Amino acid sequence: MQRIGVFVCWCGSNIAGTVDVHAVAEALKTESGVVFSTDYQYMCSQAGQDIIKNAIHEHSLTGIVVCSCSPRMHEATFRKTAAAAGLNPYMVEIANIREQCSWIHKDMLSGTEKAIILGKAAVAKVNLNAPLTPGQSTVTKRALVIGGGIAGIQTALDIADAGFPVDIVEKKPTIGGKMAQLDKTFPTLDCAACILTPKMVDAAQNENIRIYSYSEVTEVGGYVGNFDVTIKRKARYVKEDICTGCGLCTEKCPQKKVPNEFNLGMDNRRAIYIPFAQAVPKVATIDADYCTMLKTGKCGVCAKVCTAGAIDYNAKDEFVKEKYGAIVVATGYNPISMEKFDEFAYSQSKDVITSLEFERLTNAAGPTSGKLLRPSDGEHPHKIVFVQCVGSRCENCAEKGKEYCSKICCMYTAKHAMLIRDKYPDTDVYVFYIDVRTPGKAFDEFYRRAVEEYGVHYIKGMVGKVVPEGKKLLVQASDLINGKQLHIDADLVVLAAAIEPDKSARPLATMLTASMDTNDFFTEAHPKLRPVESPTAGVFLSGCCQGPKDIPETVSQASAAASKVIGLLVKDHLTGNPCIAQSNELMCNGCSSCERVCPYGAITYEEKEFRMPDRTTKLRRVASVNPAVCQGCGACTVACPSGAMDLNGFKNNQIMAEVDAICKM
Amino acid sequence: MQTVTTKSLCERAASLLGEGTVAAVLGWKRGEFDYDLTPAVFTAAEELTEGFIYNDFSGANLSKYLLKKTREIDGKILVFLKPCDTYSFNQLLSEHRFDREKVYAIGIPCSGMADIQKIRKIVGEGITAIEACENSLLVHTLYDDEPISVSCAEVLTERCLNCKSKKHVAYDELIGDEGEVLTSNRFDEVEKIEALSADERFAFWQNELSRCIRCNACRDACPACTCEKCVFDNPNSGVQSKAPGGEFEEKLFHIIRAYHVAGRCTDCGECSRVCPQNIPLHLLNRKFIKDMNETYGEYQAGEYDNQRAPLVNFSLDDPEPSDVVKGGFDRA
């Protein structure tokens, strides 16, 4: 028989406003097992916790029920309180009478009634609770960073600097990501390459960092501290350790008509290529889709010109298996496809481009060597229209774009406009916007400079249509402030396309058992308090995979994720969750149903001898659960027909006791 | 009448016993009358000659006995399996319930089993003897001077009327001819109930299940119900009960019984055969089988060793529960 203490929290007026907390404490006093019941203004405060601690001592409590806010908020707090008073922390149950009761029910009567029932259910559960002790597991002191953009690079550098080995897996032939494609960065207008490439080189040279470029994660097993990851190293047909990156092959390759993805297809590259001059690793890669040798067996020019002998047409995909203690997801973003936005004539005219394409057009290493020329005829554009929020904040067009704000567009558009006006003062620049959002350090000043110093025409209103006519693009738009319809014959239209998570994120999330939101951004363990952790233990988030963000934000999140990883890797042992499955061997049939539904492979079988009641021995196949691997989902408990498998902390009889208490009327 | 004779099976079993291939034979033993056979273990040729029988009343599925017998008996056990029994045999194997190495399975053909209650309905009470002829049974009774002839087809058990397969899916040796998987109408009865209104369905099952006396024969005979300890016998399970304590418990027992074997039930029909109250329990199992087939693709438990049953499996595009209830069948 338990000796249960009940502690009803007022949460100031949050609970006490709609729940008669005294009545709740009074009603629960007579519940079976309850020997003490009280209420207090703020149970989570030091004074409140002291009440609990004192009651545990004074009344020799074996279990406690706190009627308060959601257990997601303070369960850990009260468990610690109990532990501090010498009570097993798993003898604590929370009745959620705030989020599930006082905050949603307006009248005192029904709120109080419900709070009492929720309290009774918690008491019923505690009556059946048993002390639980968490198991321990070791930690592999190596981290994996998936994605080699600025987020991944920064995370890896920080982890490596703390002395832990870290691997970066990048699917492209080089690290660098989106930032490598950018020209200048807002609001300081320093050159992206100038600040990024030193970091890339640092990563390459850091002895704690290993870069798996042109590679992908294909399988993830294990659990926090002990992930088993399989990495596919895609065949690049060039021996990475031999290639010197001299680039001769990329000049001699006869296959010249390969769209250059680094320049977003605005020019061509060869079938064997190095994405850009500062690529890391600076190694050539053969594009198997275009290489004549790989496709027909006839050519071999690159092998002939390579003095180092690095070309290997017979290369195959390789699979590397590695163990990691922590995994950081830094899979980044992409601009959404403009296919569905035909009103802007993106597919009809080469002179309608996205902002990322614009970055390449103004970049000295871009297809026009930095001269702003129209893609269609190479002429200098004199009238440029920027369209904001293309696919962002699409409240009523979710099938076309995204409901969220892509966050970076306002600032980079201001940057583009400013750069044009600075370099080509004879050019007219129009920016159509819904709102201009500049909440960042020196952001608004930056935007105001664009308007005030550089004379960019900011027009509040949306562009309805872009119609290519001759060499011009007729832009039909509305000016909401002046209530006018505008017609602008532009030379170039730049679309600020919304950004979305990289397509590789979804399958990766499945592998990692990490959750995602409806937009395929990874979910944080807590939106405010644990923003760089995934709910899946040992998986951390860095950069745009978690949500749209600019470079400074990305870098700070990357460092934050790194610090979380370091915090994990410095531990020698991890304390597990004791709420895991447990098999009663006497009832286990050994039928394998539980094993078949376990997502973690935590269940194995062994043949065991049992002494039967009739004094015979019987060899039986029984299940056993690996406590370090089990995450406590409970799938096995329902698959088990005999009920041999049960879940600590959420046992069958505990849940049924809660059901009984709730249904009691 | 069965196409293989008791004698031929007896001889084969005796020779396997004699040469030491098997240590015991699991078969059917004759009783007081011609229809009351009991599963039995035979360990000597004389025992076989004296008691072994295979006739139209060898309905009992012997595969479940292997759990206990393979542990008790040293050496191999010969078991005679009718086609439908082999599915149970396979299912038990995939659940690791006995050691395959300890069994010598002989598949025997089955032309369908007779239902003594159907015979009683035709000839009345007082059956003293039943002779098997080609396609009929000659029934002797206390009250008729001449034996009454009933056609075998007329008195087939429900499960045999809807036989799903005459093919053996597992055996070491086959005696007689191998049959084929059949296309049966076994879901017709389920569909009929589905077509009723909710009130009618409720009334139907209320009436059927109210007869339940919780003798547990359905569970104890079921080759899928092999739990070391059934939840209904386990005082700690929260659902232990010994008698139907009302309408709810009748339903609870039968829903959970059927649910626990869903995906594992081979539709052998033993539950309905043994029910002393003639509750059509197989309809509950078949409802699950039908739903799973329609929703997750055709699946026959026990068809192969080590299959992944529908309820321990999933696919990413499974329909939602609300759609299964609505879409499983068309009902106005």
Add this chain to the structure above:
Amino acid sequence: MLKCTLSNIDKLFEIVSASMPLYLPTEDKNGAVFKKWQPGTVWSNASNTVKGPKDLFFPQSEDLMAFKTEGKKIEVIDTRTETEDFAVFGVRACDVKSLEILDRVFLTEPRDSYYASRREHGVIISLACNRPTENCFCGTFGIDAAEPMGDVSAWLTDDALYLHANTERGQAFTKLIADLTEACDDSAVSAQKEKNRKVMKRLPLADLEANAFGGSKTEQFFHSPQWEKLSESCLGCGTCTFVCPTCQCYDIRDFKTNNGVVRYRCWDSCMYSEFTKMAHGNNRNSQKERFRQRFMHKLVYFPENNDGIFSCVGCGRCLAKCPISMNIVKVMKALEVDTDD
């Protein structure tokens, strides 16, 4: 002797039902079962009902009392309901006898007041068997199916029902239906008895004898090697015990309600694995031991304590219903062989 023409039988049921509930065999999907008569109910003259009339006196599940809890207070509530007079019609000789056996269990001290009350309120109208089944062997236990007992004995001929009151309660019953009956001599009944006894002699189990069994035979049969073989295919279900008119074991259990506890009893079966489970464990761990218990009880232990009376009435229900056709007849025959050796 009273005579009631068959054409008046529904009228008879109606009159009885007007003053008390009347239970009689009617055809159900599953065979004949005792059901409460209502206008339109068709009486079945089937030789045997699926279950005996035991349920009417000793229901499968019955509430004994209830406890209501409020906070930490407990209140005891009387839930008894068995205070109504009722009649049971068409009880066969074997089932009448089975009630005598139950009486020995429940009416000796400590008296079971629930059972006793139902017995006091029930009037039993038996009925002689004209067409016994191949499973019948009541003769083995000295029961004459042509001479059924009960409060009122009844016989059926082609055209009439004959009744004879044996007890005061029986007389009260015949008084109730006096308008439908007329006094007559015994000739028709005697002729019917003669006919019935002739059939009985021809029954396949007519020769089965129980002489080998009885009290004081424990030593002889307990260690018989036959038990192993007999029990090897037993499924351990409770069919035999639940269709048996003389099985009287029950369990008392508490059902947790929303407001307290209902204490009820329900039939239990010695065939169940938990039957003898006690705090220290279980003293019958194998199905062999459980199986042996059931038959030893019927054939040896019960007579030992009850003046040699067997706790089997040869109704044949277990023969008809056992899923694997193992039954008391097979047990008796096998054990007798054992004694011959």
Add this chain to the structure above:
Amino acid sequence: MQDVKEFKPVIVAFCCNWCSYAGADLAGSNRLAYPADVKIIRVPCSCRVNPMFILRAFQRGADGVILCGCHPGDCHYSTGNYYTRRRMSMLFSMLDFLGIERDRTRVEWVSAAEGAKFAATMNEFVEKVTALGPNKRLEDLRCKQ
């Protein structure tokens, strides 16, 4: 008629810890009201919910049982809700087969971000169950003794 009006259903809502329970919390934080008839039981994952719990709830006097879990594909344990989906599909279909009102059972996927959906779902479910009236077909009268 008056009885129907006064009928307050007992609704048991099983919510997975990671998505739906958090969704319910969010509904609370946003003060999105739903009837007090709904009482939540926290389970680690929707796949922890045994059909026996659902039947138990009906036995004990529940008028409706709803199960909430992460959206398919978002399960914290990656696959738990896929099993839930199959198990409940089969169970609910069986209950329907036995003539038990369909609208008394429901599975709904509610993410941690869908506080509004949680409240809306509960409002709708309570409305449907209220319309059905008290659960008679799966009740255990002994419980009310």
